[in-house]
Each structure stands twice: as structure tokens, then as C-alpha cells.
Amino acid sequence: MSDRMPKSLYKDALKTLQAQLVEMQAWVQQSGARVVVIFEGRDAAGKGSAIKRVSEYLNPRVTRIVALPAPSERDKTRWYFQRYVPHLPAAGEMVLMDRSWYNRAGVERVMGYCTNEEYQRFLHQAPIFERMLVEDGIILLKYWFSVSDVVQEERFRSRLEDPMRRWKLSPTDLSSITKWEDYSRAKDTMFLHTDIAEAPWYEIESDDKRRSRINVMAHILSKVPWEQVPHETIEIPERPPASGYERPPRGWNNAVPDYARELEKRAASAD
Template sequence: MSPELPKKFYEKELRRLQAQLVDMQAWVQSAGARVVVIFEGRDAAGKGSTIKRVSEFLNPRVTRVVALPAPTERERTQWYFQRYVPHLPAAGEIVLMDRSWYNRAGVEHVMGYCTNVEYHRFLHQAPIFERMLVEDGVVLLKYWFSVSPQEQEARFRSRSEDPMRRWKLSPNDVLSITRWEDYSRAKDTMFVHTDIPEAPWFEVPSIDKRRSRINMIAHLLSRIPYEIVKRPEVEIPSRPPSKGYERPPRNLENYVPDYAAERLREVAP
């Protein structure tokens, strides 16, 4: 196993790659490209934190994160892929999918939320659906984040003890500890049916989260044939002279209390 990536190197390299992501986004806009990036994998494997680093400096009007809730009663009666289609990108857009239609091959299958008929229909239709997207010009990238059972359990315990991150734990997450082998078999079967030349799976080992983020972002950039787009420089104009505007008296407006100053006095020695 590789040693943990040094923090100083990680932060410098992450910043460099994030600058390249900004360049890539500019090309997507300019070229009218459509990009879908799927993030799948084990619970607590680092998908969410990687998505955060990918999108951190990107324009949210161009790059959208899609994380759908459980389907409604109406959506359960639709063609399975129907609820995902409205979230696909138009020209000049990037969609980052925090889990995707592959819910059916993973949690829905393992936890019994779909029938065997629905499950096998998905395995048949998913490659067809993805080939249609690619044939229509969509750039489709699929990443699977993996983690060891020991590291997954350690991260679950860390989350359960942290009130700021406890919301990340769901009943299904916790049950995944007891269904490790079931999820492993489901993943293996999913890969057999959906690891196609037009849209292959790429695995991201993520015991070291820093390393996995760097590796995933670098790979993403290598798979999109972007070019540097020359953007016009923005000139900041000089402020024109005043035309006699006078601000209304401040005592007529409602201000947020200076909580920071109050807290500073409280904590001051």
C-alpha cells in the first residue's frame, strides 16, 4: 500500500489540477460539449469529498451536482431511467452525479428495493442507454470508489462521533457493514454487464483520500479532450464622479448584530 500523500504536496497539486478544471470548463462552454461524470462506490469511500474538490472553483451555472433523493410513488411507476434524463446536460454543461442510475444495481438490489425482474432489466438496458448517450455526443465517465471494510467501519465510527458529519450516516449506510459481501457480488455483476468500451468503469482506490482525489481529478482531465480557450480580459472601469446621491440615515435600516465582536469579547482573556 502506498504511503499517505503529504499534505503540502496534496494541497499544491490539488490547486494546480483545480485550475485545469476551470480551463476544462471554459472549453466545455465554448465547444458546447456535454459531460456526465458518475461517482459510485462503497459508502464512506470519499465520493462526496471528491465531488466537492472537483466543483469547488467551477461555475455552478455550468457544473451541476445531481444527488437525487429516493423516488416518489409516481417515479416508481416510470421507466427507470426517466427520472435521470431531465438532469442530463445541455450544450456547454457538466453534470456530476453523486450516485446515479446504478442505485438499481447496488443498494436497490442488495436491500430488496426492486424486484429481480427490474434488476435484470436494468443490467440489460443500462449499456443500451449509455451507448445512446455516447452516440449522441455525451462524454460519459464512470468512477467507482473502493475502500477496505476496516477503513469503511472506521469512517462510519468517526462520523457517528462527529455532530457535524452525523447526517452523512443513514440506516442503509450502517447496514452495508453487515452486507459487505452482498455489495461485493453486486458490484462484480454490475461490472460484468456495464463495463462497456463506450463507457468503461474506472476504479479509484480511496483508503488515502488525498491520493484518490488527486488521481481521480487528473484522470478526469485526461479523458476530456479540452483545449485552452482564450478568454477576454476584464477591465475594471474607473468609478464616475458622484451625482449628488446621499445615503438615507443608517438608523432607519435594520442591521445584522455584530455577533463576531460580541463573541470576541467573550473569549478574550
């Protein structure tokens, strides 16, 4: 893409923003804030890679990624939002949702995985549910990653040729090509009903993944009212003198074979 963000500029911005996210996380911990960030969008829109960059240097005990599997038969008998409630953050936690309750307004609606009655109930209840979260003090951010049909298909074909990423292609993913307009209509209706003042939708143009990652990180940092938290002074203690401990012979333990050393030998012999 001619308009792709220069790699060197991207790397510099990424490093700066990730450092600020670490500082923001410290504020979340100290202040007892609760933050939920929803990442939604079409398949291959870059949600997963954005989440990876956001969370890369964050403490997984503080910042959790929630990516729920398809609902079980038991889940289907419960209130729709019930399976998401246990994953909401406690004080001092942040949750990044790789897809969310908006599955019902997107893939479930388009693929016929829910009834029209369930769909209409969701459109009515989602704003109420989210207002309750915000009213209770949760910071709720909702991002829609927007990708063009051409770029989406390019990414699908790239995954097909890459054995490391082929698992990302499912029949449901591929159906997004043949049902492009259906997904577009579903997204428009979802925005119409759930783009509320208390929890608005923010769109991220994601044909260029570098730009989309930088933009979403910068926006998160601008919407969470964090401030610099003073760091405690940390001193590494001196190691005390040895007191006669002797390590048991290495042969007593089951050691992992030194595969790295074997690779080095092969490389040396090839030269």
C-alpha cells in the same frame, strides 16, 4: 495510514488540478461539450468529498451536482431512467452525479428495493442507455471509489463521533457493514454487464482520500479532450463622479447583529 499522501504535496497538486479544471470548464462552455461524470462506490468511500474538491472553484451554473433523493411513488411508476434524463447536460454544461442510475444495481438490489425483474431489466438496458448518450455526443465518465472494509468502518465510527457529519449515517449506510459481501457481489455483476467500451468503469482506490481526489481529478482532465481557451481581456471601469446620492440612515434597515464583534469582545475579556 502509513501510505497516506503527504499533505503539502497534496495541497500543491490539488491547487494545480483545480486550476486546470477551471480551464477545462471554459472549454466545455465554449465548445458546447456535454460532460457527465458518475461517482459511485460503497458508503463512506469518499465520493462526496471528491465531488466537493472537483467542483470547488467551478461555476455552478455550468457544472451542476446531481444527488437525487429516494424515488417518489410517482417515480416508481415511470421508466427507471426517466428521472435521470432531465438532469443530463445541455451544450456547454457538465454534470457531476453523486450516485446515479446505478443505485438499482447496488443499494436497490442488495436491500430489496427493486424486484428481480426490475434488476435484470436494468442490467440489460443500462448499456443500451449509455451507448445512446455517447452516440449523441455526451462525454460519459464512470468512477467507482473502492474502500476496504476496515477503512469504511473507521469512517463510520468517525462520523458517529462527529456532530457535523452524523447525518451521513443512515440505517442503509450501516447495513453496508453487515452486507459487505452482498454489495461486493452486486458490484461484480454490475461491472460484468455495464463495463462497456463506449463507457468503461474506472476504479479509484480510496482508502487514502487525498490520493483518490488527486487521481480522479487528473483522470477527468485526461479523458475530456479540452484545450486552453483564450481569455477575453477584462477591464474594470472607473467609477463615475458622485452625483449627489445620499444613503438613507442605517437605522431604517434591519441589520444583522454583529455576532463577530461580540466574539471579539469575549475573546479580549478572556485574555
